[in-house]
Amino acid sequence: xxxxxxxxxxxxxxxxxxxxxxxxxxxxxxxxxxxxxxxxxxxxxxxxxxxxxxxxxxxxxxxxxxxxxxxxxxxxxxxxxxxxxxxxxxxxxxxxxxxxxxxxxxxxxxxxxxxxxxxxxxxxxxxxxxxxxxxxxxxxxxxxxxxxxxxxxxxxxxxxxxxxxxxxxxxxxxxxxxxxxxxxxxxxxxxxxxxxxxxxxxxxxxxxxxxxxxxxxxxxxxxxxxxxxxxxxxxxxxxxxxxxxxxxxxxxxxxxxxxxxxxxxxxxxxxxxxxxxxxxxxxxxxxxxxxxxxxxxxxxxxxxxxxxxxxxxxxxxxxxxxxxxxxxxxxxxxxxxxxxxxxxxxxxxxxxxxxxxxxxxxxxxxxxxxxxxxxxxxxxxxxxxxxxxxxxxxxxxxxxxxxxxxxxxxxxxxxxxxxxxxxxxxxxxxxxxxxxxxxxxxxxxxxxxxxxxxxxxxxxxxxxxxxxxxxxxxxxxxxxxxxxxxxxxxxxxxxxxxxxxxxxxxxxxxxxxxxxxxxxxxxxxxxxxxxxxxxxxxxxxxxxxxxxxxxxxxxxxxxxxxxxx
Amino acid sequence: xxxxxxxxxxxxxxxxxxxxxxxxxxxxxxxxxxxxxxxxxxxxxxxxxxxxxxxxxxxxxxxxxxxxxxxxxxxxxxxxxxxx
Numbered sequence: 001x002x003x004x005x006x007x008x009x010x011x012x013x014x015x016x017x018x019x020x021x022x023x024x025x026x027x028x029x030x031x032x033x034x035x036x037x038x039x040x041x042x043x044x045x046x047x048x049x050x051x052x053x054x055x056x057x058x059x060x061x062x063x064x065x066x067x068x069x070x071x072x073x074x075x076x077x078x079x080x081x082x083x084x085x086x087x088x089x090x091x092x093x094x095x096x097x098x099x100x101x102x103x104x105x106x107x108x109x110x111x112x113x114x115x116x117x118x119x120x121x122x123x124x125x126x127x128x129x130x131x132x133x134x135x136x137x138x139x140x141x142x143x144x145x146x147x148x149x150x151x152x153x154x155x156x157x158x159x160x161x162x163x164x165x166x167x168x169x170x171x172x173x174x175x176x177x178x179x180x181x182x183x184x185x186x187x188x189x190x191x192x193x194x195x196x197x198x199x200x201x202x203x204x205x206x207x208x209x210x211x212x213x214x215x216x217x218x219x220x221x222x223x224x225x226x227x228x229x230x231x232x233x234x235x236x237x238x239x240x241x242x243x244x245x246x247x248x249x250x251x252x253x254x255x256x257x258x259x260x261x262x263x264x265x266x267x268x269x270x271x272x273x274x275x276x277x278x279x280x281x282x283x284x285x286x287x288x289x290x291x292x293x294x295x296x297x298x299x300x301x302x303x304x305x306x307x308x309x310x311x312x313x314x315x316x317x318x319x320x321x322x323x324x325x326x327x328x329x330x331x332x333x334x335x336x337x338x339x340x341x342x343x344x345x346x347x348x349x350x351x352x353x354x355x356x357x358x359x360x361x362x363x364x365x366x367x368x369x370x371x372x373x374x375x376x377x378x379x380x381x382x383x384x385x386x387x388x389x390x391x392x393x394x395x396x397x398x399x400x401x402x403x404x405x406x407x408x409x410x411x412x413x414x415x416x417x418x419x420x421x422x423x424x425x426x427x428x429x430x431x432x433x434x435x436x437x438x439x440x441x442x443x444x445x446x447x448x449x450x451x452x453x454x455x456x457x458x459x460x461x462x463x464x465x466x467x468x469x470x471x472x473x474x475x476x477x478x479x480x481x482x483x484x485x486x487x488x489x490x491x492x493x494x495x496x497x498x499x500x501x502x503x504x505x506x507x508x509x510x511x512x513x514x515x516x517x518x519x520x521x522x523x524x525x526x527x528x529x530x531x532x533x534x535x536x537x538x539x540x541x542x543x544x545x546x547x548x549x550x551x552x553x554x555x556x557x558x559x560x561x562x563x564x565x
Numbered sequence: 566x567x568x569x570x571x572x573x574x575x576x577x578x579x580x581x582x583x584x585x586x587x588x589x590x591x592x593x594x595x596x597x598x599x600x601x602x603x604x605x606x607x608x609x610x611x612x613x614x615x616x617x618x619x620x621x622x623x624x625x626x627x628x629x630x631x632x633x634x635x636x637x638x639x640x641x642x643x644x645x646x647x648x649x
Contacts (some may be wrong), residue, residue, distance in 0.1 A: 454618075465593055
């Protein structure tokens with residue numbers, strides 16, 4: 001039998017990686033995604049499925065359709081590029097975590113029922129947190145814990161939702177669920193929402209990702225949110241509330257991105273912004289919009305990976321990634337600079353780069369469905385992406401004022417990984433027909449016409465013009481060493497401070513009660529010692545020993561009575 | 566760092582930046598002119614405004630930056646804010 005679920009190879013590799021070192025291990029890490037990709041390509045056909053049963057329940061370990069297959073290919077590509085980027089890493093636990101994490105992502109997108117999905121959902125959470133903890137700093141440790149709490153919460157909600165769903169419908173199959181499914185629908189919806197970083201539930205991402213290792217963030221950016229996008233597309237396509245959630249996600253992070261100093265955190269915000277475009281597409285729910293959402297997930301994994309890799313390379317060489325202390329790095333890292341710019345042009349949806357061919361589908365779908373004002377907001381978000389991810393990232397890292405930092409070009413393995421990603425960005429951007437052919441729904445769409453190209457070029461060039469003008473006028477906010485308050489403030493500051501206040505006030509209350517009560521208590525005691533009862537032995541002092549003694553006596557008596565009575 | 570023999574890089578010369586910006590401005594002007602020559606399909610009424618995308622892109626980014634700067638007054642804290 002040649003049909004086995006694609007996550008298997010990854011889990012076997014995770015075991016092997018634990019026992020091997022150096023070249024054999026590196027070969028395993030590179031071969032696993034390649035072999036799995038070939039397996040998907042050659043052996044697995046749309047419509048096939050693999051079932052297993054636990055406690056009389058028939059569960060579906062692998063369900064193959066065009067939607068799951070597309071994400072399967074995508075995750076193999078992402079894992080392959082990530083493995084090359086992490087080729088130099090010696091840390092065993094990082095490799096095991098990354099391979100298990102990628103395998104779990106594959107397991108999740110091929111899961112045919114909610115329980116299997118839940119298992120991989122939790123495995124994603126547990127394996128990925130090690131990529132944050134592996135950084136080894138105290139900050140990373142704490143951020144990882146906060147990240148894990150959100151991820152596990154999402155899993156618990158998913159499980160609860162699955163059980164209620166089973167109770168209501170008698171089925172565990174993971175197909176369209178919809179919010180009409182009542183409580184079950186909402187529980188699963190919020191579980192997916194946490195993982196796709198819905199507004200107010202997003203801070204695990206902007207808090208956790210920038211604290212991960214140089215290579216860890218590259219893996220993190222590829223899998224978790226994209227599995228969630230897949231799950232939303234499968235379970236909640238066409239739920240209109242997603243349109244509004246998606247537009248919010250596309251718009252609010254760009255403000256943070258403009259004033260954020262940590263450039264990997266800027267990318268984390270822009271990740272939410274890009275997922276916003278996908279979520280909007282899923283919410284519109286037409287074939288064109290859904291295809292657009294999926295296609296955008298595909299191109300986003302690659303260009304966002306490329307951007308995280310380029311910033312990772314800078315962090316690796318320079319040792320920090322704050323916009324306020326970087327600048328002028330094009331002098332020592334010219335290749336990384338060029339590759340970063342390719343990623344920047346792709347995320348900005350420049351014609352001929354991958355973001356253009358996928359994002360324009362969502363924008364066109366908004367227009368077809370006559371969401372006028374939302375379309376305007378998304379156009380604003382598009383201009384904003386170019387501003388913070390397209391210009392700010394390369395500008396403050398590689399150009400701006402010369403920080404005087406002279407370092408080396410990124411290591412060769414990093415350059416190879418970035419080059420593959422950059423070539424894919426250009427390939428998808430110039431030859432979109434291959435990506436379009438893999439999309440799950442049948443739609444005629446072609447992005448390259450005068451209208452689209454001209455409109456997009458005008459939008460982008462004048463966004464850039466605004467950047468130039470603001471900079472010349474000195475109106476552009478300088479990069480400052482700082483943090484900006486976001487949702488995490490509630491649990492990192494408000495709750496701890498409130499808890500501390502409660503503890504302090506309780507302590508104060510105790511002290512004041514004591515100070516009030518001490519005098520009368522002493523008074524009672526003095527009166528007691530003077531009274532006639534005080535001369536009995538037990539009332540003199542109450543040492544624990546004598547208490548234990550008398551309790552033992554009582555117990556023995558009780559036992560004796562019980563035994564003989 | 567202040568080695569006098571250090572190579573002079575492309576953007577160390579102000580005239581190169583000047584040239585690059587001039588080219589950039591020229592493209593911007595051409596793109597606006599193209600709006601009057603080429604025919605665009607119109608989906609929404611506001612797309613009929615001449616140079617709509619150019620104006621919108623420019624305005625969007627200025628608004629974005631102005632609001633973001635204002636946000637700093639409320640949201641910005643010292644780097645070690647959470648570590649205290």
